[in-house]
Amino acid sequence: MAVAAVPTATPVGGDIPRGFTWAVRDCWTEASRHLRALPRNPEVLAFSTIQPVMFVLLFAYVFGGAINVPGYDDYLQFLLPGIFAQTVVFGSTFAAVGLAEDTTRGIADRLRSLPMFGPAVLIGRTFADLIRNVFTFVVMLVVAFLIGFRFEGSLAGALAASLLLLGFAYAFTWVNALLGVSVGSVEAANSASFIWIFPLTFVSSAFVDPRSMPSWLEPIARNNPFTIATNAVRALYNGRPPGADLWLAVAWAVGITVVFAVLASRRFTASTR
Amino acid sequence: MSITQLPSPAVAAVVAQGLTKRFGTTEALRGVDFEIERGKVLGLLGPNGAGKTTAVRILCTLLKPDAGRAFIDGIDVLADPRRARARIGLTGQFAAVEERLTGFENLQHVGRLFHLRTSEARRRARELLEQFDLVDAADRVARTYSGGMRRRLDIAMSLIGRPSVLFLDEPTTGLDPRSRLGMWDVIDELGRAGTTTLLTTQYLDEADRLADQIVVIDQGTAIARGTADELKRRVGGDLVDVVLADPADGRRAVELLTPRACGQGKVVLGTTTVTVPVDGFAGVVPAVVRDLDQAGIQVVDVGTRRSTLDDVFFALTGRPAQEADDEPSDDHPEAPTSAPETKVEAG
Structure with a gap:
């Protein structure tokens, strides 16, 4: 492409701030958009509190008496860490729906036309989702305690388990962020996120011991990263050694976060649509 | 179509040269050129699917053209999109307001992303609420706004960083006739205040009323240009x-x-x-x-x-x-x- 003279800019306004501080500020500005809106959206709040409570009670009382798991006298101690894990991973789907909404309503276009740090839109979103998930998790933990769940190990172990849960859910928020910026509609985002989250969380050790599954399904369930995370969390809450599961789960969480954060950010900032 | 003419940066706030874009087998733009003089309103007029929005998206750094160049205030939007973004305000086809935030919060939010100081963002937000007749609705969440109010808030949001060029992509599409007239007054006022504006529309009366210059675009090609009167004289x-x-x-x-x-x-x-x-x-x-x-x-x-x-x-x-x-x-x-x-x- 032959370029003759490039016209010179007429100076209007100042330079565009670049660098780490501004990127962080942009992330926070975007996160605060969602955090500020959170208490105003009764449906989201209801979903974030009622559903987890319902899950805990339903699973505990419906399955509680019927299932025996080797190694656990009390099924609740086995089951509830699985429900915690499933609920926070379900909570990660908000990102897909929210980002699809931003895209279809033209908000994404507006943001992409601003002189801001582009990935801040996604980082802010995932951070706000993390905060909401913390809230959900605390509510769920309180209900679990009310029906008899206890930390059998150290408090530090329980804290580590809780952090692992939230970190693991955060990683999946990025998978959903990629879905949200890729699909064309809110409905599609909703089904696209649940279509893999259901098998991911059920073909796992969350509710039953994988050894009770058909032989072709068992290895899948056993190697499912969700199983690995659930096992690590369950061991920590019950004061048992998590073994390699702990580090494997952390590695999965970090790996998924890095890969999907890069993919989603690229997709969002690319000038291709 | 060859491009030999150079942009004239002294006058032109927006320069589009030979913009070409293909989506699959559809040629959305086939070499479109135009310039917008500083302080003028250019109407990009054409039916649905003529390529108007594609042109706007290229100029707003949202889309890369297959060929051609575009400049905002002399800044090459392809080479330096972020600097170009600091000069533009975009009001797209959908009122891009955050429904869960109030009018004031929406404005403040975009102001912060434009990297205004917090105090400046607040001051500008109040100023724009006044200018766009939204003071009474300032503290209501945008979900409760009417279509016309959303559109006004939308335009106010694209003006918060005092952009040098405003892009209005079909600003009255989907509005009821009364809101449409209200929107015309708003755009008219902006035009008189010397806001350089690219307005796309499929309504001929709209271009007639609001634009200083009109480029008629059809199937990705500019088929005529001139003032509304010049174009009318042609028939x-x-x-x-x-x-x-x-x-x-x-x-x-x-x-x-x-x-x-x-x-x-x-x-x-x-x-x-x-x-x-x-x-x-x-x-x-x-x-x-x-x-x-x-x-x-x-x-x-x-x-x-x-x-x-x-x-x-x-x-x-x-x-x-x-x-x-x-x-x-x-x-x-x-x-x-x-x-x-x-x-x-x-x-």
Whole structure:
């Protein structure tokens, strides 16, 4: 492409701030958009509190008496860490729906036309989702305690388990962020996120011991990263050694976060649509 | 189409050169050029799918063209998108407001992302709420706003960083007639205040009313440009519409009336209406009626009017501007296809 003279800019306004501080500020500005809106959206709040409570009670009382798991006298101690894990991973789907909404309503276009740090839109979103998930998790933990769940190990172990849960859910928020910026509609985002989250969380050790599954399904369930995370969390809450599961789960969480954060950010900032 | 002309940065706030974009097999833009002088409003006028939004998206750094260049204030939007973004305000086809935030919060949010100081963002937000008549609604969440209010908030949000160029992509699409008029006043005011604006629209009256310069775009190509008056002059400034009793007389009526047409104007035949471009109305109506009467052609009605941009679009493309219209327009359905060769160069 032959370029003759490039016209010179007429100076209007100042330079565009670049660098780490501004990127962080942009992330926070975007996160605060969602955090500020959170208490105003009764449906989201209801979903974030009622559903987890319902899950805990339903699973505990419906399955509680019927299932025996080797190694656990009390099924609740086995089951509830699985429900915690499933609920926070379900909570990660908000990102897909929210980002699809931003895209279809033209908000994404507006943001992409601003002189801001582009990935801040996604980082802010995932951070706000993390905060909401913390809230959900605390509510769920309180209900679990009310029906008899206890930390059998150290408090530090329980804290580590809780952090692992939230970190693991955060990683999946990025998978959903990629879905949200890729699909064309809110409905599609909703089904696209649940279509893999259901098998991911059920073909796992969350509710039953994988050894009770058909032989072709068992290895899948056993190697499912969700199983690995659930096992690590369950061991920590019950004061048992998590073994390699702990580090494997952390590695999965970090790996998924890095890969999907890069993919989603690229997709969002690319000038291709 | 070759591009030899260089942009004139001293005057042009926006320069688009040979913009070309293809989506799959669809050629959305096939080498479109235009410039916007600082402080002027350019209307990009064309039917749905003409390529208007594609052009806006390229200029706003949201889309990379397959070929061509674009400059905002002399900044190459492809080479330095982030600097270009600091100069533009975009109001897209959907009112891009965050429904869960109040009007004030929406403005403040975009102000912060424009990296205004917090105090400056607040001050600008209040100023714009005032300017766009949203003070009373400032602390209500945008979900409760009417369509017209959302649109006004949307435009206010794109102005918060004091952009040098404002892009308005079909700002009145989907608005009820009253809100539409309100929006026209807003854009009019911005134009008078010297906001350089690129306005896309499929409404000819809108371009007529708001734009200093118009580029008519059809199937990815700029087919005409000039002021609204210049474009209207092209089809003859004044028109006589003759409604025939029997549509079968149409062709004969066109032949009879062609000598009455002025300049390069063409007599246009609709289902029952024959439109004659004339130079002034003096004596024309009786003459037209006499011509037809002598030939035994029965006339139901004769009317005179100033030509509209609809007439221009039809003269340029042989098609009415809004084919997608639900109601069948019996204005010019099966007119002679005089389309692409009427192409005119920059005015």
